[in-house]
Amino acid sequence: MRRSGERRWAFSLPPGATGFVRPGGGPLPETGLSAFRTALYAAARAAGGTVGEVEARAYPRTFHTGCVTGGAAPAVVLCHAHHPWIAFAGQRRDWYRDGFLPPPPWSGVFTDAGFTVLSTGTLTARLGDVDTSALARAEWRQVRAYEIDTLGGLLFNSWD
Numbered sequence: 001m002r003r004s005g006e007r008r009w010a011f012s013l014p015p016g017a018t019g020f021v022r023p024g025g026g027p028l029p030e031t032g033l034s035a036f037r038t039a040l041y042a043a044a045r046a047a048g049g050t051v052g053e054v055e056a057r058a059y060p061r062t063f064h065t066g067c068v069t070g071g072a073a074p075a076v077v078l079c080h081a082h083h084p085w086i087a088f089a090g091q092r093r094d095w096y097r098d099g100f101l102p103p104p105p106w107s108g109v110f111t112d113a114g115f116t117v118l119s120t121g122t123l124t125a126r127l128g129d130v131d132t133s134a135l136a137r138a139e140w141r142q143v144r145a146y147e148i149d150t151l152g153g154l155l156f157n158s159w160d
Contacts, residue, residue: 039113047071123152
């Protein structure tokens, strides 16, 4: 039960969500490309489609990408490089502020593989509705410099 005056957050950001390493914080966790690729192929089978190009995260991007083509709902699949979060988009880009798609019917394959599939509501949540207490000052400088105002924009970005 929530106490009066407590804030209920749409999402809580853990350290590493932006892809920045905190001084003295140690290495960031990694979402393995092979785990993503395995889940992507299973999703393509469930969708009645095939896997298109899979691209590993490359600095400064914070995510891996893959495509499920053919089938009923072709989509670009985004996989956060440091946390097991999955999002869907209509086109491949180096960063996202918008353009997120609702999870297709076959997205449950990612959940079964240990990933968290993020809804468009979660991805478009304003940062004021997100627990950002884990963000460092340097991360906030990037957020302001890039004029990021949504959770999806913060998670699936290409900082420099």
